[in-house]
Amino acid sequence: MTGQVLARSARLLGAVALAGCAMLSPDRASIRTDIERANRAFEQAVAAGDVERVGSLYTSDAIAFPPDAPMVRGRDAIKQLWGGVIRDMGLKTVTLRTVDVERAGHTAYETGEATLRLEPRGGQASSAAIKYVVVWKRADGQWRIHRDIWNAMPAR
Amino acid sequence: MTGQVLARSARLLGAVALAGCAMLSPDRASIRTDIERANRAFEQAVAAGDVERVGSLYTSDAIAFPPDAPMVRGRDAIKQLWGGVIRDMGLKTVTLRTVDVERAGHTAYETGEATLRLEPRGGQASSAAIKYVVVWKRADGQWRIHRDIWNAMPAR
Numbered sequence: 001m002t003g004q005v006l007a008r009s010a011r012l013l014g015a016v017a018l019a020g021c022a023m024l025s026p027d028r029a030s031i032r033t034d035i036e037r038a039n040r041a042f043e044q045a046v047a048a049g050d051v052e053r054v055g056s057l058y059t060s061d062a063i064a065f066p067p068d069a070p071m072v073r074g075r076d077a078i079k080q081l082w083g084g085v086i087r088d089m090g091l092k093t094v095t096l097r098t099v100d101v102e103r104a105g106h107t108a109y110e111t112g113e114a115t116l117r118l119e120p121r122g123g124q125a126s127s128a129a130i131k132y133v134v135v136w137k138r139a140d141g142q143w144r145i146h147r148d149i150w151n152a153m154p155a156r
Numbered sequence: 157m158t159g160q161v162l163a164r165s166a167r168l169l170g171a172v173a174l175a176g177c178a179m180l181s182p183d184r185a186s187i188r189t190d191i192e193r194a195n196r197a198f199e200q201a202v203a204a205g206d207v208e209r210v211g212s213l214y215t216s217d218a219i220a221f222p223p224d225a226p227m228v229r230g231r232d233a234i235k236q237l238w239g240g241v242i243r244d245m246g247l248k249t250v251t252l253r254t255v256d257v258e259r260a261g262h263t264a265y266e267t268g269e270a271t272l273r274l275e276p277r278g279g280q281a282s283s284a285a286i287k288y289v290v291v292w293k294r295a296d297g298q299w300r301i302h303r304d305i306w307n308a309m310p311a312r
Contacts, residue, residue: 065307135289
């Protein structure tokens with residue numbers, strides 16, 4: 001009897017170990033849907049000029065890496081960064097196109113391309129094409145931007 | 157008896173589930189050591205002009221994101237990228253400074269800063285300061301660069 005119970009427990013144990021791994025394993029379709037939903041929220045927040053909302057999409061200890069500038073650390077500093085880009089550079093819209101997402105546990109990383117529409121006051125309107133890598137982290141019940149780095153695509 | 161065995165099995169099960177998660181959980185000290193060792197190999201390969209060795213530090217399906225250029229996909233294309241930077245831009249040395257590494261399963265992401273020493277033939281020698289995010293992936297028994305993106309620090 002004890003032997004049978006142990007054998008059954010061993011099978012259970014295997015099943016639980018597998019279930020434990022499945023929770024941490026890649027699930028490409030659903031993670032991509034989650035990330036794309038968060039990207040739509042980012043686009044909408046920028047279009048609305050809602051810097052608070054933009055900031056809320058980052059983790060509290062996120063780092064942003066704007067070109068030609070130092071690292072920007074933490075949600076508050078990142079809010080100021082986007083506030084400045086919207087105000088001073090006239091950022092009107094961002095369009096994000098996810099190329100690829102892979103998940104590893106509570107982290108995921110996305111590669112993508114984006115177009116920024118800039119209409120600076122008194123300056124000429126322009127579009128900037130960039131490519132990016134975002135490390136996403138599951139925090140407070142949703143996927144949030146944890147590392148955000150981008151650079152320019154070639155000039156056309 | 158059966159009850160005791162089940163209780164003990166339940167404890168075991170918990171222990172095994174924990175052990176399973178520990179294998180995938182962050183281990184900051186050792187992952188940072190591994191990544192820094194790989195970075196030293198990168199520096200040495202660049203200093204030696206050994207493009208094959210540079211390429212071997214990337215996964216076969218890695219993507220590099222050089223500024224002002226499209227994404228560069230796959231180890232062979234990345235070898236050509238670095239070959240071009242060494243030959244045409246006169247890249248002599250890269251010095252990588254890891255700021256932070258976090259691990260999630262068989263993936264890790266690193267943030268850092270780097271200095272590139274450029275001595276183009278017939279041109280003026282210069283240094284370029286950059287910041288970067290690298291997504292590392294455990295492949296073929298070692299940590300390899302899977303996503304590699306950087307951009308400029310502010311001009312001094």
